Amino acid sequence: MLDVLSIASRNLARYRRRTLLTLLLIVIGMVAVLLFIAVAGSFRAMMVGQITDSILGHVQVHRKGYVASIDNLPLNLNLKPPMVAKVEEDLKQNPAVETWSPRVKFGGMFSNFVETTAIRVNGVDPAREAATVPLLPGRMVEGDKAGPLVGRGQIVIPLLLARGMKTKLGDTVVVVATNRDGSVNGRTFVVRGILESATGPGGRDGYIHIDDARELLRMSEPEVSEIAVRLKDFSKLGRVEGQFRESLGGLTNKEGKPVLEVHPWSDLSPFANLARMIDLMTLFIKIVLVAIVLVSVMNVMIMAVFERIREIGTIAAIGTPPGRILSLFLAEGLMLGIVGTVAGTLVSLAAILGINLWQPTFNFGQQQNLVMAPTIAAGDVLTIAALVVVVAIVASLQPAWKASRMDPISALRHV
Amino acid sequence: MSLVRAQHLSKTYRVGDIEVPAVRGVDFVIEPASFVAFVGPSGSGKSTLLNLIGCLDHPTSGTLTVLDADIATLDRRAAARFRGSHIGFVFQDFNLIPVLTVFENVEYPLRMVQEWPAAKRRAQVLRLLEAVGMADQADKRPDQISGGQKQRVAIARALVSQPKLVLADEPTANLDHDTAYRVLQLMKKMRDEFRTTFVFSTHDPKIMGEAESTFILEDGQLLSAAHHNAAEAAHA
Numbered sequence: 001m002l003d004v005l006s007i008a009s010r011n012l013a014r015y016r017r018r019t020l021l022t023l024l025l026i027v028i029g030m031v032a033v034l035l036f037i038a039v040a041g042s043f044r045a046m047m048v049g050q051i052t053d054s055i056l057g058h059v060q061v062h063r064k065g066y067v068a069s070i071d072n073l074p075l076n077l078n079l080k081p082p083m084v085a086k087v088e089e090d091l092k093q094n095p096a097v098e099t100w101s102p103r104v105k106f107g108g109m110f111s112n113f114v115e116t117t118a119i120r121v122n123g124v125d126p127a128r129e130a131a132t133v134p135l136l137p138g139r140m141v142e143g144d145k146a147g148p149l150v151g152r153g154q155i156v157i158p159l160l161l162a163r164g165m166k167t168k169l170g171d172t173v174v175v176v177a178t179n180r181d182g183s184v185n186g187r188t189f190v191v192r193g194i195l196e197s198a199t200g201p202g203g204r205d206g207y208i209h210i211d212d213a214r215e216l217l218r219m220s221e222p223e224v225s226e227i228a229v230r231l232k233d234f235s236k237l238g239r240v241e242g243q244f245r246e247s248l249g250g251l252t253n254k255e256g257k258p259v260l261e262v263h264p265w266s267d268l269s270p271f272a273n274l275a276r277m278i279d280l281m282t283l284f285i286k287i288v289l290v291a292i293v294l295v296s297v298m299n300v301m302i303m304a305v306f307e308r309i310r311e312i313g314t315i316a317a318i319g320t321p322p323g324r325i326l327s328l329f330l331a332e333g334l335m336l337g338i339v340g341t342v343a344g345t346l347v348s349l350a351a352i353l354g355i356n357l358w359q360p361t362f363n364f365g366q367q368q369n370l371v372m373a374p375t376i377a378a379g380d381v382l383t384i385a386a387l388v389v390v391v392a393i394v395a396s397l398q399p400a401w402k403a404s405r406m407d408p409i410s411a412l413r414h415v
Numbered sequence: 416m417s418l419v420r421a422q423h424l425s426k427t428y429r430v431g432d433i434e435v436p437a438v439r440g441v442d443f444v445i446e447p448a449s450f451v452a453f454v455g456p457s458g459s460g461k462s463t464l465l466n467l468i469g470c471l472d473h474p475t476s477g478t479l480t481v482l483d484a485d486i487a488t489l490d491r492r493a494a495a496r497f498r499g500s501h502i503g504f505v506f507q508d509f510n511l512i513p514v515l516t517v518f519e520n521v522e523y524p525l526r527m528v529q530e531w532p533a534a535k536r537r538a539q540v541l542r543l544l545e546a547v548g549m550a551d552q553a554d555k556r557p558d559q560i561s562g563g564q565k566q567r568v569a570i571a572r573a574l575v576s577q578p579k580l581v582l583a584d585e586p587t588a589n590l591d592h593d594t595a596y597r598v599l600q601l602m603k604k605m606r607d608e609f610r611t612t613f614v615f616s617t618h619d620p621k622i623m624g625e626a627e628s629t630f631i632l633e634d635g636q637l638l639s640a641a642h643h644n645a646a647e648a649a650h651a
Binding site (some may be wrong): 315413 | 464471472491492495496498502503504505508509513514515523524526527572573
């Protein structure tokens with residue numbers, strides 16, 4: 001094998017300019033892919049992090065049918081205390097779960113005694129909510145970020161409402177809501193904080209204490225609209241979500257149908273489509289890389305075979321087995337792939353390091369000056385490297401096969 | 416026992432719908448350790464005969480046995496194995512591999528065809544390079560030596576795996592007369608030293624005089640066969 005690699009390397013060095021050009025193409029392709037994966041990956045991770053860590057949590061548990069009508073924030077599809085107990089029991093036993101936050105959600109009217117507008121109210125346990133969506137307190141543009149998110153009799157309102165209704169910290173406002181039975185109730189709150197939206201200017205979510213929410217809705221028992229769950233390791237989302245579905249699926253109604261449903265964050269946010277688009281673009285750019293490597297290596301190997309026909313005839317005539325001739329040319333493709341991969345990886349890692357040192361900033365939604373910090377997993381580098389090497393070998397296969405099948409007499413006569 | 420035996424040997428090529436006979440019903444025998452020339456003008460069938468003896472081609476009819484093997488029965492891989500084990504080749508254009516040194520070119524059949532162990536391989540290559548007078552050029556590349564030297568290296572390469580038979584197609588065609596003569600003397604010396612049969616083709620009457628057996632070909636047919644020992648006389 002070393003003999004074959006030695007001869008292959010010399011043949012590559014023989015056509016130095018062509019070999020360098022091919023290597024350059026492979027390096028450019030690899031750098032483009034690895035940089036894209038690193039930059040788009042970090043943007044995606046940041047974006048997903050913003051959505052999950054400041055609004056949704058990683059997974060949510062609802063009563064069956066709730067998500068289908070989530071725009072109406074239905075109060076008749078809340079989780080009853082036995083259901084909540086069952087869910088919490090399961091969550092306690094699952095070692096992948098870091099924490100969770102029960103929420104009571106409803107639509108209401110928000111009034112500053114002069115004007116009235118609609119508001120989506122989240123009744124939360126402040127400590128558990130802050131633990132489940134840790135970026136939420138940081139979104140507070142006015143008010144104490146460090147203290148409890150919201151206390152009894154307090155409300156945190158979205159920036160949109162604060163500006164539109166000219167409401168300031170410490171103002172007293174009224175929230176009016178209709179409960180499940182259709183009766184209307186209202187109570188006053190003191191504005192404790194003003195939240196910027198995580199995803200854009202359209203946010204209408206306000207936060208009050210969960211006990212205030214239950215009081216306002218005149219709940220006879222502590223119902224919950226949803227339970228947002230935070231996992232210890234976000235990368236295990238798919239597996240843990242499956243575990244939830246399995247364990248919570250056992251809770252059924254009289255007809256034997258499951259009463260609970262489990263949704264990962266991606267089922268609940270339109271930003272999941274953006275994440276999917278990034279994944280799709282990554283796939284496309286990988287396809288472009290495959291095309292670049294395939295065409296450039298195949299081109300150089302076809303030329304190599306064409307220019308060395310007499311040489312192939314000579315080595316075939318003196319008894320070189322066809323398999324050995326095949327391996328001589330495959331080795332050239334393999335070496336192109338390996339050298340291109342190593343060079344491409346080094347250049348890519350240097351570029352990623354350079355971007356991290358440069359620290360360019362960008363905006364996402366209401367978040368300003370987010371620092372772009374691209375990272376790349378070793379698995380991604382190894383996958384792309386393996387892809388390039390395999391494609392380089394595949395690209396060499398046809399020319400190498402042709403060389404190994406060449407008739408020695410015709411090859412020796414070739415001018 | 417003969418080394419090569421041809422009986423009613425024919426080879427016909429097909430070019431489109433036209434059949435072109437290259438060798439027509441030839442009979443001959445080549446003895447071991449002989450120094451044989453196939454002589455004739457271009458298109459007389461010399462190269463075709465060498466290709467057939469070298470297991471590079473199959474006869475259309477008749478039989479050809481080389482070292483007791485019926486070459487018509489050898490498939491592509493078996494023919495490659497047979498050539499690698501028993502036959503050496505010397506080409507008109509030397510056909511050395513340009514990326515390999517003189518040493519590596521001679522070593523190639525032992526390294527890539529027969530896979531000899533490194534120490535044994537090195538000793539054998541040095542022995543052959545000494546024999547052809549190229550030991551001091553071992554590290555040079557083919558483009559750094561003359562045509563005559565290239566052919567010496569090619570002869571060393573042909574002999575390195577100790578074949579029973581070396582086939583040389585117009586081995587002196589690209590050499591001046593003095594160099595050609597020296598190459599033929601070298602081939603003869605190698606024959607004497609290694610007891611290897613040399614079969615070469617030529618259209619040069621001066622060169623053919625060096626052969627001990629001569630088969631004269633024309634239009635694919637054997638016109639005559641002569642067995643003599645007049646090399647020195649012819650050259651003088």
